[in-house]
Amino acid sequence: GENVGLHLPTLSVQEGDNSIINCAYSNSASDYFIWYKQESGKGPQFIIDIRSNMDKRQGQRVTVLLNKTVKHLSLQIAATQPGDSAVYFCAESPRYSKLTFGTGTRLQVTL
Amino acid sequence: DAGVIQSPRHEVTEMGQEVTLRCKPISGHNSLFWYRQTMMRGLELLIYFNNNVPIDDSGMPEDRFSAKMPNASFSTLKIQPSEPRDSAVYFCASIVGTNTGELFFGEGSRLTVL
Numbered sequence: 001g002e003n004v005g006l007h008l009p010t011l012s013v014q015e016g017d018n019s020i021i022n023c024a025y026s027n028s029a030s031d032y033f034i035w036y037k038q039e040s041g042k043g044p045q046f047i048i049d050i051r052s053n054m055d056k057r058q059g060q061r062v063t064v065l066l067n068k069t070v071k072h073l074s075l076q077i078a079a080t081q082p083g084d085s086a087v088y089f090c091a092e093s094p095r096y097s098k099l100t101f102g103t104g105t106r107l108q109v110t111l
Numbered sequence: 112d113a114g115v116i117q118s119p120r121h122e123v124t125e126m127g128q129e130v131t132l133r134c135k136p137i138s139g140h141n142s143l144f145w146y147r148q149t150m151m152r153g154l155e156l157l158i159y160f161n162n163n164v165p166i167d168d169s170g171m172p173e174d175r176f177s178a179k180m181p182n183a184s185f186s187t188l189k190i191q192p193s194e195p196r197d198s199a200v201y202f203c204a205s206i207v208g209t210n211t212g213e214l215f216f217g218e219g220s221r222l223t224v225l
Contacts, residue, residue, distance in 0.1 A: 034212040034213070041218070042218055043115075043204070043216030043218050043219055044202075044214075044216050046214065091212065098159070098167065099156065099214070101155075102153070103153050
């Protein structure tokens, strides 16, 4: 896939550290939010989702936090690994499958 | 499970030529989406189908773009005539139903229009 190269915000973390990727969304009507991961040359891959009636949801090594008051979403990755290096997109939707994607954040994991 | 299959993976063509991109969704998935990804605009939804019927084509840029889904296992996105600004990676994705955002994406078709 064509990740938005030089213009993407980049987060560099050391292997083993925790990563926090942030996303601001704009549509107050959105009540469903998703995080996707895109590795170079591949399509986006679903990571985790959250509905607006929740403020936190946990998966395997990942946690999504939602603050609807300030329209902010974050993805926390615990014990970041080299395989986590990718571009991460948040997406929002007023109804489940019609998603609007953010511009993405590149995560670089250093050894 | 073979996943969503797209072809061609890469296409280089000259301005004015017709381009056809193809997608085979995951068997049993009844919704299909076409997205375009560029450096300037990120990931944009072009059109989506539910049970082979186009539901929302508001993202299709202009009349040069058309999409069809003749059956549950095949969809095409056609650009005629192509222009350099159409250069992008085009993704197809599929899901079961519409009450989820867990789209399964193909690996994309990278289009370059010279």
